[in-house]
């Protein structure tokens with residue numbers, strides 16, 4: 001513990017020496033070079049929203065600058081490739097993407113150990129991640145929903161193929177065997193995926209010491225009026241994040257105290273000061289966690305890119321299987337046909353269903369109504385609400401566990417110190433099969449008395465954390481379906497009045 005504190009202090013001193021500062025005084029960035037924090041922020045622990053993060057050391061006003069990280073302190077492809085050996089090797093592998101190269105750069109610096117100029121920063125990177133590419137077979141299956149399984153499978157395959165493609169380069173650079181493994185690659189790729197920030201000159205983004213300690217908050221009401229804002233930012237990654245928020249022409253904030261309070265961006269690279277600047281997106285009280293909006297993400301996207309999800313995510317959306325005729329009834333894209341976090345069908349899904357439920361020869365005459373979001377007739381509305389409710393019910397019934405069982409399993413997991421107690425608590429539940437599968441995936445253990453030991457294995461503990469995330473995700477998915485059924489019932493009632 002003491003060692004960790006010491007190491008954090010060393011890191012913050014190192015950061016101050018690089019000019020990183022949370023001081024409000026831009027002329028005289030830091031009073032002392034002993035820490036880059038202390039004027040606005042401090043590193044703190046927030047167990048329910050991201051773990052390690054940044055807290056306010058004083059009341060912060062919305063829009064005020066809370067951290068500056070000079071360009072020279074950013075870890076980018078450009079800065080790491082000042083190393084001639086790396087640069088020469090990379091130049092021989094031009095087929096690699098910029099993100100793959102940044103992954104190699106990170107592993108290369110890791111390989112340097114204490115001699116890396118980034119060493120004080122690198123030692124504070126998380127040791128493991130829970131992004132989908134790290135999900136094992138058991139954890140993947142625990143997601144239960146085809147769409148999520150498919151996204152996970154895709155993430156794993158992508159990671160594998162990117163690793164294979166970069167292998168020759170890493171061999172050329174004579175990486176030691178440990179850094180050549182797929183495990184090392186997924187770790188580095190997850191670091192890049194979950195921590196890089198957008199910079200205008202490199203699509204791979206940058207690693208930003210101290211600036212990457214901000215935990216995530218979903219964009220709030222300011223974006224909720226733009227239903228399909230995700231189309232603007234659809235290929236989600238943290239890089240798009242600041243892009244999605246960075247348009248200073250979009251001023252949606254009602255409060256207009258000063259120019260800063262209007263900005264939607266809470267972080268971005270600013271040419272005039274040659275630094276990454278972070279702003280308070282809200283008023284914060286001393287002690288509050290200061291959060292950053294990385295972008296607009298569904299829970300599945302958060303899991304894919306960042307390895308966490310939000311219990312209440314205003315940007316969550318779920319997809320249900322639709323008949324081919326529904327997709328072909330309109331020109332809306334498949335991605336726009338979904339159900340919102342609160343159970344309401346998306347604008348496009350409603351329009352598509354309304355047209356699909358209209359006889360083919362009448363569609364043309366009512367197309368304009370459907371595309372403007374209007375109901376077509378009471379009968380049509382009743383038909384689609386019944387269909388949607390029935391479909392959601394069928395999806396729920398086809399899933400291996402219910403919300404109640406999942407909730408009980410989660411609570412048993414939280415309250416059991418070991419797997420033996422967990423088994424006892426869940427003896428009568430369907431979930432016990434899942435627990436057996438977990439045991440099979442981790443040891444083929446048949447001896448109940450040794451369950452307790454499993455929790456001691458670090459690998460099983462990691463797997464359990466991911467299993468828990470998978471259950472939390474599927475519970476959210478199922479709750480959206482239940483809310484959609486309620487929504488349909490309400491609509492049906494009002495149609496039948």
Ligand SMILES: C[S@@+](CC[C@H](N)C(=O)[O-])C[C@H]1O[C@@H](n2cnc3c(N)ncnc32)[C@H](O)[C@@H]1O
Nearest residue numbers: 049050051052194195212213214215216306308
């Ligand atoms: C840019 S880092 C933020 C700092 C990070 N907590 C750390 O200790 O280094 C992003 C990671 O923090 C975690 N995180 C951020 N916001 C979170 C939130 N609201 N809830 C849970 N985890 C969060 C996730 O693990 C994510 O991949």
